[in-house]
Amino acid sequence: MKDDSTVFVGLDVHKDSIMVAYSVGLGEVEVLGKIGTRAADIDRLCKRVQSKASNVVFVYEAGPCGYGLHRQLSAKGYPCMVCAPSLIPRKPGERVKTDRRDAAKLVRALRAGDLSPVHVPTVEDEAFRDLVRAWGAAKQDLKQARQRLKAFLLVHDVRYTGRADWGSAHRRWISSYSFDSHWQQLAFEEYRRTIEDRLAQCERLETALREMAPQWRFYPVVETLQALRGIQFTSAIGLLAELGDLSRFDHPRQLTAWLGLTPSEHSSGQRRRLGSITKAGNGHARHLMVEAAWSYRHPAKVSPAIQRRHDGLPKAIIDRAWDAQLRLCKRYRRLVTRGKHPNVAVIAIARELAAFVWDIARMTSNLPGSQTNAH
Incomplete structure (x- = not known):
């Protein structure tokens, strides 16, 4: 055993089998072959790779098989990354795809630090x-x-x-x-x-x-998000179910990027060109955010329905929601007046609305007695 090395293990996971590749440190990538998906098969794999080095790191692509393998490996004490398939680097012109190549590619990308992890919910x-x-x-x-x-x-x-x-x-x-x-x-x-x-x-x-x-542990955030115009119970709970713990985003820009609401960019030299939004990340959460943003095309006001949702909420949350109305309603009118298409203006509003969602979730977690970050 090499105590000073790390074994990088790539898993190409399917319903009935897993293709395994590994490398010890920066050494040559080797393919172990296929194994089963039973707990006993995973146990044998862990013992086999553990004999090669003291540290073992696993990675596999997010897919229809879910997070069961991640939880099984994490319970044994092994770091395991579930990476985003759409963000795996691919060589231009590559036309051959096999399970062996996919597993080996994951190993190379993992040790190079080129993979983006997805959030694994509890x-x-x-x-x-x-x-x-x-x-x-x-x-x-x-x-x-x-x-x-x-x-x-x-x-x-x-x-x-x-x-x-x-x-x-x-x-x-x-x-x-x-x-x-x-x-x-x-x-x-x-x-x-x-x-x-x-x-x-x-x-x-x-x-x-x-x-x-x-x-649910995020129910306090569900309640406070309803202070925002356009976000009722079903949309608030749909957003939180997809977003999970918003405290994992250190800045609202990270949230808007995760939602795919940031503009794409193709710049070179002194030339900077922005395109349509990236549409990366969770499509359902992005749809809910855009649908909520349409309500800001009307003048700012507190309707009876919004007033009912404000009952029992802290004044700081209500004030922040009113700040959002004043800013976003004014911004929509300004964008449309400048000649922007309403659809383009609403996407811009949705991007800023996501920042207000992040801020209200942060404020909620800091309220006395909040349990949103207890887990």
Whole structure:
């Protein structure tokens, strides 16, 4: 055993197998081959690489197999990085991809320090995020079911004279309409039943979220984020489920970069060229932030709904939320007046709104009795 060396181990993880490559220090990268995914297989791998050096560091790509392997290795005391696949360096013109090459590439990138780790949530946070994502998937299914029914009615030239916003009047009209053909009526009823089923599913999941959210360690931040205009319960809890512990970001610029809201850049010499946003990181959290930013196109005011969300919140949080309204509403009008497209202006507002979200989360963690950073 070489006590002064480190073994870098790259794992190309699949559902039923793991391809393993390693190097001792800066030595040649060697491929161990495939192993199984059972706990006994991981134990044998750890003993084998531990015999080569005193320090062992593992790495594998984030993917559909989740964080179970990371937690298993961390429990044994081994450092393990879960890296972002989209940020792994790739050689231009490289056209051959195999499991052996992927594992060896991870080893070289790990020892060179070229990999970007992803945030690994705790077991409790991941479980709550699964519930939030199930609610989001149900909402998306509901949207698609409504689109299918609208398309079916349009094909048969069935038009609603009012506003088709799925309000009570619109739903009553749909429930009272009938087709002359038995076959068309049967298809119509199935489309309607799908919508009702998805509505019931969304209601069940939202009820479960409201019941269980007070038990979550980030619930104080969920409450304070609702002081911001455009962020209600469902959007606040969706943001926190995806973002996790905001204290891991030392500066709001890190959060906006993680959300993919920073402009792309292609500069050379004295020439600096900015492009569209990078769209890196979590797409769902970015979508929620942009949707919230649209509310700042209207003049700043405290509506009755926002006033209800302010009840019981500390004055410092309410004042910060009002500062956000004054700044962001004014900035949106200024950008549009300068000729910016509303979509471009809203992205700029979303970027600044993320900074206010970071600041309010920081203020919440500093409140007396806060448990957001207890874990």
